[in-house]
Amino acid sequence: MFETSAITxxxxxxxxxxxxxxxxxxxxxxxxxxxxxAYGHGFMPFVPLAMEEGVDYFGVYSADEAWFITRHLESPxxxxxxxxxxxxxxxxxxxxxxxxxxxxxxxxxxxMRAAERxxxxxxxHIEVETGMHRTGFAMQELExxxxxxxxxxxxxxxTGLFTHFAGAESQVNDDRVREQIAVFERARQRFAAxxxxxxxxxxxxxAAVMNFPRTIGPMARVGIMQYGFWSNPETWLxxxxxxxxxxDPLKRVIGWTSRVMGVSEVxxxxxxxxxxxxxxxxxxxxxVVPVGYxxxxxxxxxxxxxxxxxxxxxxxxxxxxxxxITVDVTDIDGVGKGDEAVLIGQQGDQAITVASFGExxxxxxxxxxxxxxxxxxxxxxx
Numbered sequence: 501m502f503e504t505s506a507i508t509x510x511x512x513x514x515x516x517x518x519x520x521x522x523x524x525x526x527x528x529x530x531x532x533x534x535x536x537x538a539y540g541h542g543f544m545p546f547v548p549l550a551m552e553e554g555v556d557y558f559g560v561y562s563a564d565e566a567w568f569i570t571r572h573l574e575s576p577x578x579x580x581x582x583x584x585x586x587x588x589x590x591x592x593x594x595x596x597x598x599x600x601x602x603x604x605x606x607x608x609x610x611x612m613r614a615a616e617r618x619x620x621x622x623x624x625h626i627e628v629e630t631g632m633h634r635t636g637f638a639m640q641e642l643e644x645x646x647x648x649x650x651x652x653x654x655x656x657x658x659t660g661l662f663t664h665f666a667g668a669e670s671q672v673n674d675d676r677v678r679e680q681i682a683v684f685e686r687a688r689q690r691f692a693a694x695x696x697x698x699x700x701x702x703x704x705x706x707a708a709v710m711n712f713p714r715t716i717g718p719m720a721r722v723g724i725m726q727y728g729f730w731s732n733p734e735t736w737l738x739x740x741x742x743x744x745x746x747x748d749p750l751k752r753v754i755g756w757t758s759r760v761m762g763v764s765e766v767x768x769x770x771x772x773x774x775x776x777x778x779x780x781x782x783x784x785x786x787x788v789v790p791v792g793y794x795x796x797x798x799x800x801x802x803x804x805x806x807x808x809x810x811x812x813x814x815x816x817x818x819x820x821x822x823x824x825i826t827v828d829v830t831d832i833d834g835v836g837k838g839d840e841a842v843l844i845g846q847q848g849d850q851a852i853t854v855a856s857f858g859e860x861x862x863x864x865x866x867x868x869x870x871x872x873x874x875x876x877x878x879x880x881x882x
Contacts, residue, residue, distance in 0.1 A: 504790040504823075505758035505843065507878040509541055513751035515553050517726050520749045524709055528716045529700070531580060533723035534569075535561035540796070540869035541727060541754055542878040544572050549880055550726070551577055559721050563589030566598055580625065580660070582721070583635075590614050594622045599659050603627040603635040608648060615655035625660030626698070628687040630680040632666040642687060646694045660719075661688060661698040669707035669731035671738070677708075681715060707731035710739050728752040729854065729865045752853065754869070755845035755881075759838055760809065762788045763829065773818025773826055777803055784830045787814065789841045792823045796871040797843065801825075807841045810834065811848030814841075 521530060532555045538546035547558060547569055556577050560566050562584040570576045581600040585593055590607065593600045594614040602608045602624045611622035626645065629636030637645055649656055663684045667673035681703065688701050704712070704720040710731075728750045730736040740746060764786050772778040772786060789807060793799045797820060805816040807827055814827035814835075829835040844852055854865050 503877050505756060505795060505876055507542065507872065507876050508755040508757070508845075508881045509546060509549060509753050509878060510751070510755065511549060511553070511880055511882050513728055513753045514549060514726070516749070516751050517728050517753070518550070518553050518555065521709070521722055521725060524713070525716060525720055525722075527718075528704075529557060529719040530555060531557045531559045531702075531719055531721045532726050533559040533582075533705075533721050535559065535565060535582070535723070536866075536870040537872075537874060539723060539727050539866065540872035542874070543569055545878055545880050546753075547577070548573065555726075557719075559723075563593060563600070567592065570596065570598075580721075582625075586610075590622075591618070594618055594620055597623060599623040599625060601625050601627050601635075601662075603637065605641075605644070605648075608645065612648070612652045612655045615652075621657040622655060623657045623659045625662050625700075626658070626691075628661065628663045628684055630663045630683040630687070631676060632664045632680070634664065636663060639683065639687065642690050646691060646696060649696060650694065658696055658698045660700040660702060661691060662700070662702045662721075663687075665703065665705060665708055665712075665715075668705060668711055669735050671711075671734065674711075677712060681712070705731075707735050710735050724866065725750060727754065727869070752845075754854070756843040756872070756876075757845065758789050758791045758807075758841045758843060760787045760835060760841055761790045761824075762837055763835055764788075774821070775819060778818040782830075784817075784828060785835070786817060786826045787829045787835055787839075787841075789825050789827060789843075790823060791841075791843060792821045792825060794822045795873060795876065796868070797825060798868065798871075806852060807843055808845075808847040808850050808852055809839055809841050811850055813850060813852075 532550055559580045559582050566579045566581050579598045585600045590610045591614040595618055615622040627636035629638050665677050668677050700719040702717050702719040703715040706722050706725040708715045709720050766780045766784040766786050770780050791797050799820045801816055802819045806813045810832050812832045814829050816825050817828045818826045854868055
């Protein structure tokens with residue numbers, strides 16, 4: 501009711517994205533990654549919306565993200581905690597039957613103890629370190645892991661064996677990724693030789709689905725693409741060039757709008773906003789939009805970002821403030837208080853994309869999206 505801006509999620513865009521992903525995945529199960537508040541789209545309403553469109557399995561980063569989803573849904577989907585679950589988080593996950601990552605012996609032991617106390621199997625995914633050098637069991641640790649898992653088979657449901665690729669979106673990393681694929685296969689074979697076969701041996705992220713489709717396996721963890729974004733421009737170029745197409749099959753799910761809160765006249769020679777980075781070289785009309793870097797509108801967009809007002813592009817003029825921006829509407833007739841200002845999305849035949857933010861502020865799509873605050877209201881449109 502009192503919001504300064506609002507975010508919308510397009511059902512039709514998500515439906516099309518999911519259909520495209522399923523065409524790439526074949527029989528593999530889609531695990532929709534929703535870490536980082538669903539990449540800024542909002543756990544609620546994105547998860548319920550995706551469930552309505554047929555997604556029944558979601559990846560989160562931490563136990564608190566999984567808890568948030570279960571707290572807000574009467575019938576939660578299958579969840580996989582891909583990163584952090586410690587202490588009470590492990591016990592809670594075991595009790596709720598939620599899958600979680602095991603990347604070291606400490607967490608493996610915690611999972612087994614919790615399962616024994618609760619008389620329920622811990623649904624674990626063993627992470628293998630294949631070259632990312634972040635988390636996961638090194639190859640030399642696998643014998644110990646296998647021994648403990650076999651000794652405590654009654655406490656463990658071996659749901660997954662997985663790894664993370666270190667840059668599957670960029671061709672310069674191809675050799676490194678190929679080596680990771682080989683290491684992961686050796687790890688899988690070691691588990692299989694010991695009679696331990698996971699339900700899912702999974703590697704593929706969004707970029708790997710497109711650039712290394714042989715890694716898809718029985719399940720793929722897809723994040724950025726379900727929201728309508730390619731992992732990076734190179735991935736789209738590789739895909740489109742290989743197929744001879746130029747029409748992007750993905751559609752952006754997110755839209756972000758605000759409204760003009762005031763319009764003022766600026767005389768020649770006057771400075772606009774803080775400091776002296778913007779000066780009127782001629783009489784100007786400036787509109788104020790109540791969104792700033794506190795809302796995720798990056799300060800790097802000062803004097804070079806744009807919004808859409810009345811179907812025209814209005815350039816950010818002056819420094820992006822904490823809670824407001826000023827934009828040049830000198831050449832846009834009739835702009836007044838209350839006019840819609842599109843920050844991300846389409847108005848008329850013009851569009852402002854998250855990618856255009858990134859090109860101007862040197863930020864990734866991922867970073868820009870996840871910086872959108874939780875408190876901006878989000879709703880679903882067709």
